[in-house]
Amino acid sequence: MRARRHPIRIPVPRQPAGPAALAVALLLATVSPLGARPEPAREAGPASAAPLPPERPQELKPAIVPAAPETPLPPERPPELTPAAPGAAPAAEAPSPPLPPARPPELSGEAALALKVAAPDDGACRIRLKRLGATFEALPRIENGQCGAASPVKLTALEGVALPQSATLVCGAAEALARWATEAQAASESELGAPLKAIAIGTSYECRGQNHDPDAKLSEHAYANGIDVMSFSVEGRAPISVVAAPDGTPEARFLATVRARACGFFRTVLGPGSDAAHANHLHLDERERGSGHRLCQ
Numbered sequence: 130m131r132a133r134r135h136p137i138r139i140p141v142p143r144q145p146a147g148p149a150a151l152a153v154a155l156l157l158a159t160v161s162p163l164g165a166r167p168e169p170a171r172e173a174g175p176a177s178a179a180p181l182p183p184e185r186p187q188e189l190k191p192a193i194v195p196a197a198p199e200t201p202l203p204p205e206r207p208p209e210l211t212p213a214a215p216g217a218a219p220a221a222e223a224p225s226p227p228l229p230p231a232r233p234p235e236l237s238g239e240a241a242l243a244l245k246v247a248a249p250d251d252g253a254c255r256i257r258l259k260r261l262g263a264t265f266e267a268l269p270r271i272e273n274g275q276c277g278a279a280s281p282v283k284l285t286a287l288e289g290v291a292l293p294q295s296a297t298l299v300c301g302a303a304e305a306l307a308r309w310a311t312e313a314q315a316a317s318e319s320e321l322g323a324p325l326k327a328i329a330i331g332t333s334y335e336c337r338g339q340n341h342d343p344d345a346k347l348s349e350h351a352y353a354n355g356i357d358v359m360s361f362s363v364e365g366r367a368p369i370s371v372v373a374a375p376d377g378t379p380e381a382r383f384l385a386t387v388r389a390r391a392c393g394f395f396r397t398v399l400g401p402g403s404d405a406a407h408a409n410h411l412h413l414d415e416r417e418r419g420s421g422h423r424l425c426q
Contacts, residue, residue: 332357
């Protein structure tokens with residue numbers, strides 16, 4: 130019998146490991162090398178007490194914030210302002226405010242148009258004007274559209290001072306002129322060494338606008354409340370016109386003095402240097418302004 134032949138097995142060579150496999154093998158060798166045994170776990174001994182940290186200083190402790198007070202509730206809405214619920218009956222309407230009283234008959238219709246403003250009582254003013262030595266006569270009421278005066282006087286002379294041109298003024302402006310004239314007399318004696326004899330008046334009452342402008346606001350002349358002084362007559366001298374006199378002369382000092390004294394009696398004083406419209410006269414009036422303001426230029 131022939132002996133049975135067994136097939137010869139040739140081992141297949143293994144392919145070398147790739148880079149990834151080599152990296153894993155290297156990592157395992159580093160962490161746990163071959164042949165190394167893990168160390169047995171040590172038994173835990175008794176835990177020693179750790180020292181406590183020092184106590185936090187008082188200034189570093191958080192402050193205790195007090196609780197906020199309760200906010201008061203708003204007052205309840207009045208019933209009349211509360212909106213009605215749907216389907217509810219409408220609330221009663223608020224009573225209407227009372228009507229103003231009826232205007233008196235004398236202030237209605239044609240009666241109101243016929244009213245006249247009563248003239249001021251100038252009795253006391255006229256008594257003072259007489260005591261100042263002024264010569265005057267009462268005039269009837271002046272009415273000229275928006276211009277006019279309720280109780281004017283015609284001033285013809287002052288005590289010791291003539292008025293070659295009479296002046297139609299309300300009593301208050303006439304009194305201011307009479308009082309200022311006494312100051313002008315004293316200035317004439319002190320600055321010129323001679324008495325004041327006359328004051329030349331340019332315009333008193335005249336229905337016109339300011340500075341003769343028809344479109345401007347009415348001048349105080351339109352109410353017999355303003356007067357223009359053109360010149361002064363002094364004994365032994367030529368008339369002194371109200372113009373810009375040379376500095377340092379007696380005439381310049383006299384004009385400056387009487388102009389400054391006028392600011393104590395009139396609420397408005399304008400003259401040479403104020404503007405072109407007053408370059409040759411002194412404008413004096415008693416126009417009332419708020420807070421008692423005076424215009425003295």
